[in-house]
Amino acid sequence: MTNYLIGIDGGGTSCRAAVASADGRILGRGKAGAANILTDPETALANIGEAARAAFMEAGLDPQGITAAKAIVGVAGHNVGDAVHYVKRRLPFAAADIESDGLIALQGALGNHDGAVAILGTGSIYILRQGETVSYVGGWGFTIGDHGSGARIGHALLQESLLAFDNIHEASAVTDSVLAEFNNEARDVVDFARLAKPGEFGRYAPRVFEGAAAGDPVAVRILKAAALTVDEALDVVVARGCERLCLLGGLAPLYRPWLADRHQALLVEAEADALTGSVAVAAQRFGTQARAGA
Amino acid sequence: MTNYLIGIDGGGTSCRAAVASADGRILGRGKAGAANILTDPETALANIGEAARAAFMEAGLDPQGITAAKAIVGVAGHNVGDAVHYVKRRLPFAAADIESDGLIALQGALGNHDGAVAILGTGSIYILRQGETVSYVGGWGFTIGDHGSGARIGHALLQESLLAFDNIHEASAVTDSVLAEFNNEARDVVDFARLAKPGEFGRYAPRVFEGAAAGDPVAVRILKAAALTVDEALDVVVARGCERLCLLGGLAPLYRPWLADRHQALLVEAEADALTGSVAVAAQRFGTQARAGA
Structure with a gap:
């Protein structure tokens, strides 16, 4: 048989x-x-x-x-x-x-190569394999981890939209578009966010990447902060000996140009x-x- | 009668x-x-x-x-x-x-004076009164607002503790103390955070103020970021004409020395x-x- x-x-x-x-x-x-x-x-x-x-x-x-x-x-x-x-x-x-x-x-x-993957989707996590040893960096979920994930980026956009509503931070095309979607009612943004699951926050992440590509200053600021968290995590896997790095997940192609030069040379296609x-x-x-x- | x-x-x-x-x-x-x-x-x-x-x-x-x-x-x-x-x-x-x-x-x-209060406790909100007009700035709750609140400060400490656990950010006495409380099990921190209410995050805020006063670098970084959000919100109420400012809430006395000089002169006691x-x-x-x- x-x-x-x-x-x-x-x-x-x-x-x-x-x-x-x-x-x-x-x-x-x-x-x-x-x-x-x-x-x-x-x-x-x-x-x-x-x-x-x-x-x-x-x-x-x-x-x-x-x-x-x-x-x-x-x-x-x-x-x-x-x-x-x-x-x-x-x-x-x-x-x-x-x-x-x-x-x-x-x-x-x-x-069968050694190396690491950065999985950048609704969540985020880094996995390093060296011989038989597999180690995980980051992850831990939306509430207290998953920095740089789509959920965190989308959450940051909603948060910046409320700060713009209050004139605490600058408004821009992306924060205007979020507020318009909620009829310019801050309370509606809050009601959405209070019940939103990570995937629902994550649906706002592409808008940040698109806005940043178009030079929107708020989107650029959110995305630079997110990319920094990814670079910081990549520094950890590189320090552990990773020489081959693959970006996976829905945000992988969007993130690539925003990552630090020191990591670009390590990137390989899946x-x-x-x-x-x-x-x-x-x-x-x-x-x-x-x-x-x- | x-x-x-x-x-x-x-x-x-x-x-x-x-x-x-x-x-x-x-x-x-x-x-x-x-x-x-x-x-x-x-x-x-x-x-x-x-x-x-x-x-x-x-x-x-x-x-x-x-x-x-x-x-x-x-x-x-x-x-x-x-x-x-x-x-x-x-x-x-x-x-x-x-x-x-x-x-x-x-x-x-x-x-009966005009002016504003900054309520800094588990949550945070700013209320400005000018004659008959009362306006609110900030607030919006823990999920997407309440920047600088005890809940957000405590959440930031738990988050930094996990980043220290992963060697992504530096460890310090305050992150060590959090991890020790959870038996150095990142998963236990995550399980706590997933179900924690704002008040439960807020119980970690005093540790940040104490650590910062003692020079703990992570606590100082968290607190400077939190104080910046308070100063930014105070800038909005000052721009609207506020000349008298009162800090209220459990964190008020702790926050006072961390706020910008430009706001110190406006502060009054309740x-x-x-x-x-x-x-x-x-x-x-x-x-x-x-x-x-x-």
Whole structure:
């Protein structure tokens, strides 16, 4: 009987799966709904199974074969202990490990090279791999971390809009546009912000990048402060020996021109995506593919 | 029949009342539990009545007399429309207006002078009175405003502690003390912060003032940034013509030495407290006391 491998890239809006041969060659891909193991583990389990069966079907394989396969499941919230244990015991595979979405993204982006990824999306986190050692810098979520993230940039824009409303800070085209969206009612901005989730703040981040590109002084100030937090975190991974750096996440292409010159020379393009990364980890752990030296 | 006046200073932990003669002379005081009209209007109504009856009893008056009296009720959340209407209709007085806790604090602090108060506690807000015109600057709450407040200062300290944990920013005695309190587990800091209310962040603010006084570099940096936000807001009230400025709230005495020289010359001590202010507003509105010119 053939030993198939499964890679899962689970996210808050969708879950992707790939089935591969024991040497890591991808045979088929599938997709299903959200896989958030922290907030909705039952739905996550259902969608992980469905995406895996879809991948088997695309590969021309019997979808019931997933129960004999070994899988790497990359998900956000992997480090929240109880949810991981609960989900891991119930996964419909012969064997499986749950890994962070960041680690499988790093494996995809850097392949078997040492180096670091800066994941710059709604949140922000930095992951460094040196040989067998993986270390995390930053992250910690919107409330008290994720500096430079889209959520923090959007939050900063709303905050500057209120400061402009009060004439405490200068107004500009971007703060005017935010206030106009809320009918120039500061109270409406506050009511929105009080209930907004990180993703809702993050939807204002592109406006800051666009405004900064057009020279809007408030947008430039917000973005320089955000880019400084990214550069400071990158300094830490570089100090730990990182010589290869890949920017990932929705803000990665927007951020690149704003980062310090000292980091530009280290930047590389991603080799592959997180789904490919999850298959590669599966092949190293359960298959016949050894991880090459760095 | 004598027309008595009632002043109420309602807060999130207790509610104080004073009964006064029609010319505003205070005859007795009373106290009861919390009066938060936004989160618990029924309890607020009960405690406002209880505090008023206690004031009548201290004055040697029949507590049933409160139903014939006219009152000014100063409360936080006065500008949240529905709660104000609901509570106002149910107050046990012959007539009553609900005013912001800030406005009665201003009346108490400045008496009948024009000028502004900076209320620097768990939150922060600036209130300027010029003749009959009252204007508010800042405030807007912890999520997106209240710059320079105790909650924001405490939040900044927790944030800097995580940045120190990651070696992104320098560590110091104050960040070490925070991390030690959380057993040097960044995850524990995050778990606390995720659920913390503004008052819980605010409990870390005194540590920043103490650290800054002792020269702790991180505390000095946090406090200089916070004092800058206060100075910027004070610049706005000064630009609007304020020549008399009173710092109120728990952080007021701590902040004073950190504010810009240009504001030091405008600072005055509070003439009286918010309860006295609520009685004065009641005397102006319902009694025989006209508000003197500024």
